[in-house]
Amino acid sequence: MRLLLYSKPGCHLCEGLQEKLEQIQNLSFELEIRDITTREDWFAAYQYEVPVLYLSNRQDAEEDTCVRGFPPVEQSVRDAEGSEKLLPRPSPRASVQQLEQMLRKYLAN
Structure with a gap:
């Protein structure tokens, strides 16, 4: 499983979420950070x-163009040789454990 985190430099919410995702130890996933200022x-x-x-369940997510031409909120699930699911943005106050529980919920679906 791969998590794609779209962020930008200097975004404190992005940095906080990335730190929490990196602290999760009971789930196996690859975290890919995508700097939105690069495309x-x-x-x-x-x-x-x-x-x-x-x-994302796709192995080639790095080359994915999942956002091209689509508003981010309206298009939450994309199927093209795999699937990508937009996850709800967790509260900045959510703990690492709460974030892990949220991820488990979406993995089960």
């Missing part, structure tokens, strides 16, 4: 939304 399509889609977290 115009990501920036256009997420400039006011970060942090944005996707659950």
Whole structure:
């Protein structure tokens, strides 16, 4: 399983979520951080939304163009040789344990 975290430099919410995700020890996942300032399509889609977290089953997620032409909130599940699911943004006050519970819930579905 791969988690895709769309973030941007200097975003304290993004940094906080990344730190908490990195502290989760009871779930096996790969965390890929995507800096939205490196691609115009990501920036256009997420400039006011970060942090944005996707659950991906795709092995080639790095080359994915899941946001091109789609608003980030309206298109929550994308199927193309695999699936990506937009996860709800956790509260910045959520603990590592609460974040882990949320992820478990979405993994079960």
